[in-house]
Amino acid sequence: MSLINPSDSLERQNEKLLRIAEALMNRVEYGAENSGDAYAQFERAALLEKRVRERTLELERTLDLLHQSNAQLAEANRETEAARRNLADAIETVSEGFALFDSDDVLVMCNSRFCRDFRDMTQHLRPGMPFASYVAKVSRSRYLALPEDLTPDTWAERRNRRHQDRHVMFNVQLSQGRWLQVSEHRTANGGTVVLQTDVTDLMRLERAERDRLKDKQARMVRATLDHLNQGVCIFDDHGRLVGWNQKTGDLLSLPARRLQIGADFAGLIDRLDDEVQFTRGLTREGFRLWAASPQPRQPVSFEIRRGPQMVLQIFGRGMPDGGFLMAITDVTAEREAAQKLAELNEVLEQRVMERTLELEDALSAAERANASKSRFVAAASHDLLQPLSAAKLYVSSLADRTQNGADQAVLHKAESALTSAEQIIDALLDISKLDGDGLHFDIRTVALHEIFRPLRDEMAVLAERKGLQLGFVDSGLMVQSDASYLRRIVQNLLANAIRYTDAGRVLVGVRRNGASARIEVWDTGPGIAEEDQNAIFEEFRRLDTKASRNEGLGLGLAIVERACARLGHPLGLWSEVGRGSCFMVNVPIAGRASAAVTQNPRSARPVGLSQAGLIVLLVENDPQLSRAVTVMLESWDVSVLQAASAEEALALLADLQIVPDALLLDYQLGPGPTGIGLYHSLKEHMGALPCAIISVDRSPELRQDCKALDLTFLPKPLDRHRLGQFLTAAADALCRMG
Incomplete structure (x- = not known):
């Protein structure tokens, strides 16, 4: 806006400008007293003109931007339309039916091949059509061949349910024997692409091949049946x-x-x-x-x-x-064979019964002979001890009467020989009692200090003669045992330690071992080699061949082993050549031990085995011991599978296809695996089974290995009572599992 009208003539414009200048000069000269209102109006007019000019410039810039945006939008619309035409041309060239639904399951576009086989619904395919409406139209098309048990509504419901899956592909049968394969693919924005492929030729080929295979299969089945x-x-x-x-x-x-x-x-x-x-x-x-x-x-x-x-x-x-x-x-031949086998089994059972009776008679005769032997040894020992005692008195009297040194030396040797004979007879009598079935034990609570105190006084003299230090670590423990036999066990171990120790000391002490008290006898003797540790428990076996006959005939440890076995006190040995030995006896602590052995533990037949029907695998390479154990177990109504080696045992079980109820395995089986190795092989194939390891090896290592594997250790010679306890426990476990 201008203060003067541009259309006026120059004269008129100059006139106006002069008036304006005059008014301004008057305002300056006279202040705003006379023309304040006119000048205020003039200022406002000037300000408005400035603002109008600024707004006009802004509107012009905005209009330019709008023109540019409209041009870009028109270009984008042209490009979009071109892309749509290109996409429509592209999907039209696809040989399959194609349709695109957006994320709201609304039809966006499709080609002319989509639903071409459903001629009665092509007129309804328009952009904006919901997917559910598309499925409903297809389900009611007369060109859709539905199974007899399927209605259009059911088919539409299943089709909509399949549409919810991530991957969809199925075949649709049409009229006139045509087939469509329908597949769905999800787009990145959640839309769905539906493809329809004509697979009529493939289906016809598949059916022809299936019919051909059915005919071939029928012929093969027929030929198989006829053969x-x-x-x-x-x-x-x-x-x-x-x-x-x-x-x-x-x-x-x-x-x-x-x-x-x-x-x-x-x-x-x-x-x-x-x-x-x-x-x-x-x-x-x-x-x-x-x-x-x-x-x-x-x-x-x-x-x-x-x-x-x-x-x-x-x-x-x-x-x-x-x-x-x-x-x-x-099965005529099988039934005839079974009948013959039954008849033969009856004959064999009769023979087995006869043989069993013969064996029982033989066993009874052997037991009577053993009892007669024990009675004879007891009687003979009693009759021999009296004249030996009298002879010792006569020799002592004669030694007192003579003053000749040479004669006294001869008489002293004679007295020593008679003492040795007396000790041998006592040992034989002990062994006879321990081997007999009529032995009774007096099991009661025994204080260990009552056993140690008299032995300390008796053995101190023998130790002093050889210059040895004898030590006792006293104990206040109470144990369950037979006092006389426990005293004899410790006495024999002490005498054996003193006899074979030339220098150093012998020590007796007690350690707690769970619910047992372990009595230990240590010495600083020459030690026992590992290969000799089993032999020392044999009768009349002495490792020191230079020892005098007056020092014993090797019956002390045999008595210890038998007494410990009959009392149920485990016996152990540790020894190292050049350092010494330690013999250990485990005795139950009073009040915490299991029920003690009462009497005749080998004479009674184990209770319950006759009804259990146990099958026991016995692996023993000693034929005589294997036969003896088999006869005893069969007398207890236990079935025995015999084998002489690990290989023979595995082959026998593989042939019979039988899982035994318990295992009796000798530890030393000759060449090949040991008894523990055989147990691992059997456990791998059959699982854990009750197992007892039989061995003459009484080393702590073997006992510890058996304990770690939860195996029962049965030392040789086998104790009938402990073997019966093991089999009874196995029978009880079998009943609990059955």
Whole structure:
């Protein structure tokens, strides 16, 4: 806006400018007193003109930007339309039906091949059509071939349910034998691409190949049935015959005119002649009811007899389609063999019974002979000890009367020889008692200090003669044992330690070992080599061949072993050549020990074994010991599987296909695995089984290995009572599992 009108003439404009200048000069000269209002109006007009000019410039810039945006939008619309036309041209060239639905399941676009086979719905395919409407139109199309048991609504419901899956692909059958494969693919923005592919040719080829395979399979099944040595009949869900082989007619004596496709099962059963008798399993009526049952049939097996001799076994099983199959096997030879085996088994049982009676008589005779031997040794020992005692008195009297040094030396040697003979007779008497069945133990609470105190006084003299230090670590423990036999055990161990120790000391002490008190006898003797540690417990076996006969004949440790075995006190040995030895005896602590042995632990037969029916695998390479253990176990009604080595045991179990109830394994089996190695092999194939390791090796290492594997250790010679306890425990475990 301008203060003057541009359309006025120059004169008029100059006139106006002069007036304006005059007014301004008057304002300056006279202030705002006379023309304040006019000047204020002039200022406002000038300010408004400035603002109008600024707004006009801004509007001009905005208009320019709007023109640019409109130009860009028009270009984008042209490009979008071109892209749409290109996309439409591209999907139109696709040989499959193509449709695109957006993330709201609304149709965006499709090509002309989409739903081309559904001619009655192509007019409804328009952009904006919901997916559910598309499925509903297809489900009611007269060109869709639905199965007989499927309605359009059901098909549409299943189709919409499939649409929720991430990956969709299925075949649709059309009228006139055509097929479409429909697949769905998800787009990045959540839309769906639907493809329809014509797979009619593939389906026809597949059906032709399937029919060809069915024909070939039918021929193969027929050939297989005809070559079977069994009779086979196949019935459908209505009990009609659909397949059979020639062997069926031969076994059942049915003529060929009776075995025809469609023959009724009940009619075939009724046509079986009177010579056919149902002998085992089902009756004729029961078999008919089984075949007519509408419920899933359980497998059945029974036998029939045709004629005087032929026995047929029939096996029936239901099939998934509701039909059933019947297999017929001629088992005449097997039944005749089973009858002969039964007769032979009766003969063998009679022979075994006779042999068992003979063995029991022999065992009784041996036990009587052993008892007679024990009585003889006891009587002979008693009769011999009296004259030996008298002879010792005569020798002592004679030694007192003579002053000749040479004669006294001879008499001293004679007295030593008589003392040695007396000790040998005492040892033989102890061994005889421990080997006999009539031995009774007086098991009671015993204070260990009552055992140690008298032995300290007795053995101190022997130790002092050899210049040895004898030490006792006293103990206040109370144990459960027979006081006299426990004293004899410790006495023999002490005497043996003093006898074979030339220098150093002998120490006796007690350690707690769980619920047991372990009595230990240590010495600083020459030690015992590992290969000799089992031999020292044998009768009349001494490792020191230079020792005098007056120092004993090697019966002390044999007595210790027998006494510990009969009392149930585990005996252990540690020794190192050049350092010394330690003999250990474990005795139950009073109040915490298991029930003690009362009397005659080997004479009673273990309770419960006769009813358990145990099967025991015995692996022992000593034939005589193996036979003796087998006879004893069989007298307890325990079945025994014998083997002499690990390989023979594994082969025997593999042949018999039997899992034994318990294992008795010798530790030393010669070449090959040890008893523990054999146990690991059996455990790998059969699982953990009750197992006892038998060995003459009494080393702590072997006992510790058995304890770590939860195996029972049975030292040789086998104690009948401990063996019976092991088998009874195995029988109890078998009953709990059964």
